[in-house]
Amino acid sequence: MSIRSFFFRCAATAACLTFLLGATTGCSVNPATGKRQLTLISEAQEIQMGKESHQQIKAQMGVYPDEELQRYVSDLGLKLAAASERPQLPWAFTVIDDPIVNAFALPGGFIYITRGILSHMNSEAELISVLGHEIGHVTGRHGVEQLSKQQLAQVGMIAGMIASPEFRQFGQLAQQGLGLMFLKFSRDHEREADDLGLRYLVRGGYDPTEMDNVFRTLGRVSAAQGAGRVPGWASTHPAPENRVARIEQAVAAMPPEAHRGEINRDLFLGKVDHLMYGADPRQGFFKDNVFYQPEMRFKLTFPAGWKTVNQRQAVAAISPEQDAIVVLQLAEQEDPTAASAKFFGQENIERGAQARNNFFNFRTRTEANAEGKKPPGLRGIAGFFAYGGQVFQLLGYCREDRWSNYDQAINRAAGTFETLNDPKYLNVRAARLETIELPRAMTLSEFDRRWPSTIELDELAIINGVTADQQLESGMLLKRVVGGELP
């Protein structure tokens, strides 16, 4: 289930509740921003929504398995939130096991930062800037405001989604593939979160000039990734115009004592020493169109030239025209028979002849519209099998009228699931950060020659927040990246 559609459902529920209870809705004054705000969602509903999504996000994206690091981030976040205008919320701060550079906030005070963004920060004050910005989205009730707007606009759309659950299920996979996962804020909300973040940074006793570094680094990351390629920070936090200039002005206007705040660079770099860097190949990786899963010991060959997607709960390939998909996921049922029964038991799915081994053809039933026209349904194959103590579901499908184009490719892919035995693939390890203290002044290029990294110099410069030819002082701590090579 995608997070976005879950939000839609929450919104629908909240709207229904509001109508049923006849609760008063309208505007209230926000304690953090002092602005009047449209609020169809009460604080209790906001907290409830956040709590429900919290479990899903943790399951779907994965919690980074390092208790000490989790505690470090959580302690900092909780302290900051306690000094905010909404200290009563059930604040929770979680480091997500994801290499993408991102941070996000759910209504109710649930805040997530990826290990990807952590690996790009270079001081505690920078980390605090990110946490403060996300806290600002919560205290500013930006998520709630977005939901309230969507609620008014999308009643029709929600009704449509509820009417056809199986299409929702199919649609979500395609959506996930496109990375439409999070609520997107407006530029106004970003400006407000920047201002609130700066407020919390100063209240926390940190040096406000460090906030600039964060925006600079995030800007360099999006420039290097190319617009829209990866669903990261830039796709959910649109940069307001003159962001850096605005913050610099605000910082310059602060009294001199504000500039003597903490930075805690070395302390922070000590915390991220050995942090996992980049994609974790133990969670499966692609080489061309072949997917290798070393933990579960299998491989699967997807159709050549298709766009591949590797997510925690599914691995898939989408045809270049984006009109066909092959997707492998774990089934929730305990055995293949039950999983198959669940799938074919869906009202609008019709089981056809056996395709191969335990694969069956299927198509979805569609209903004629008012003009008597029947839109094309979906056609494909579905297989359910047990392997390594787990039950898998493998689906390949497309629009019914395109089946002749994809029949062969989909059936061929379905037959390629096999055991992975090659130790070269079984023993892959993720890359890690390593912190080094410079024994003398040097440039980053020299540092990279003396302590080589498994990433390019350009990327190394970004994660260290410096340029390649900048002179770096003796005694300074720098990050390098070791390991992570694929066979």
Ligand SMILES: [Zn+2]
């Ligand atoms: Zn933001």
